[in-house]
Amino acid sequence: MTAPHPRHRRALAIPAGMAVAASLAFLPGVPASAAEAAPTLSADSSSSMSYVVNVRAGHGPSAHVKREIAKAGGTIVTSYDRIGVVVVHSANPDFAETVRKVRGVQSAGATRTAPLPSAATTDTGAPKVLSGEEIAAAEAAEGQDPLQGLQWDLPAIKADKAHEKSLGSEKVTVAVIDTGVDDTHPDIAPNFDRDASVNCVSGKPDTTDGAWRPSAAESPHGTHVAGEIAAAKNGVGMTGVAPGVKVSGIKVSNPDGFFYTEAVVCGFMWAAEHDVDVTNNSYYTDPWYFNCKNDPDQKALVEAVTRASRYAEKKGAVNVAAAGNENYDLSSDEITDPSSPNDTTPGDRVVDPSECLDIPTQLPGVVTVASTGAKGLKSSFSNHGLGVVDIAAPGGDSTAYQKPEPPATSGLILGTLPGGKWGYMAGTSMASPHVAGVAALIKSTHPHASPAMVKALLYAQADATACTKPYDIDGDGKVDAVCEGSKNRNGFYGWGMADALDAVTW
Secondary structure (H helix, E strand, C coil): CCCCCCCHHHHHHHCCCCCCCCHHHHCCCCCCHHHHHCCCEEEECCEEEEEEECCCCCCCCCHHHHHHHCCCCCCEEEEEEECCEEEECCCCCHHHHHHHCCCCCEEEECCCCCCCCCCCCCCCCEEEECCHHHHHCCCCCCCCCCHHHCCHHHCCCCCCHCCCCCCCCCEEEEEECEEEEECCCCCCHHCHHHHHEEECCCCCCCCCCCCCCCCCCCCCHHHHHHHHHHHCCCCCCCCCCCCCCCCEEECCECCCCCCCCHHHHHHHHHHHCCCCCEECCCCCCCCCCCCCCCCCCHHHHHHHHHHHHHHHHHHHCEEEEEEECCCCECCCCCCEECCCCCCCCCCEEEECCCCCCCCCCCCCEEEEEECCCCCCCCCCCCCCCCCCCCCCCCCCCCCCCCCCCCCCCCCCCCEECCEEEEEEEHHHHHHHHHHHHHHHHHHHHHHCCCHHHHHHHHHHHCCCCCCCCEEEECCCCCCEECCCCCCCECCCCCCCCCHHHHHHHC
């Protein structure tokens, strides 16, 4: 199977019925045009751009650097002095090139290729929402939440058995760095950590009450992810992987659905400073799918997000990220990237994924998660790669490819949706929160464990899963992807399938 080349962020990963889903073209019966529409970025009347300027960590920009930034037409929005990342706005098209020559500046780059957007939004569609009839017809065993029978993904990682021993600790918080979280949802409200929630869209924390929530016009993605991780076991709706831990919302996606560097840096820094134990990152940092270090702008973006994610880990957070939905082999010598830059006009470019990084997915220390379907096979869309993928977890797949056992009816993943609803989505975006939930259970079991120890346990406890050979997911007689490696560690499943039961018993 040849992967399609959509222009969208991983955060819009295959929700059923969603017109701009990142890998919707993989699903049978869906017209190809469904994967072609893309949000359009609306520019305001100014021509200001956003930049990151990286200086020596541990210090703010010197008086000299500040003067030179102003001289080059820049206005400092905020400065993350502990990691030496400065967020700047400027209408000078030569700003980055000028500032790179300034003594004390290590790197600088534009975080986008289009001017700062207005507040205009575009319709990104919606996932498949459960109807009242479907909710009423759902079957659940005694002691389960009403919709748990539809969650084939929980037994796939033994979360149902884990819950008999532990639901996780309320002293553990997982931050959903995403499109925002609706904390008023009845399955999320009991476990929501307001103090660890924020809006980081501008690159600077906005702590206004409710600023972390998505608007009605914005993607429900972050709310879905939050429910997968920590939907409360409260007799309502569904159950999360770790239904006893806390979950917070760190909103980093702007109204047009873009995850820009300054927002992502702010998100990691907020998590670091608010005692978050795990971060979930089901997105890639726009506008470049792969950021090449030989490009001065892209190099600066990699450096800024690397500093922020490393700082979050230093402060105690395990960073978990989705591997992506293009069926790319991230360990190959080259990949054709047709989707960058996705905020103006993309064009085909051939990149070496060992030099051009998907961030934060490929950053040092980040747990990279591949997706599996209801039959335990790599999802048709999931990126893979020996030495890149660390672990696998359920992210769903077309029911035509991997059909779940009854009473579950959909091969996609059930999650919470804004407005007190529930619905199905799929993608590595849905696999990553399963691993974040398991990491939270490990932290609950071992409250003093460092991030390195949590990751070591996560990999050691994973159920080794051998390569699927040949991998012909659609049954057309053609190999759709090649898996390399041994049963204990390979390009499809990493160290294996995440195991929630071991997380609460080891």
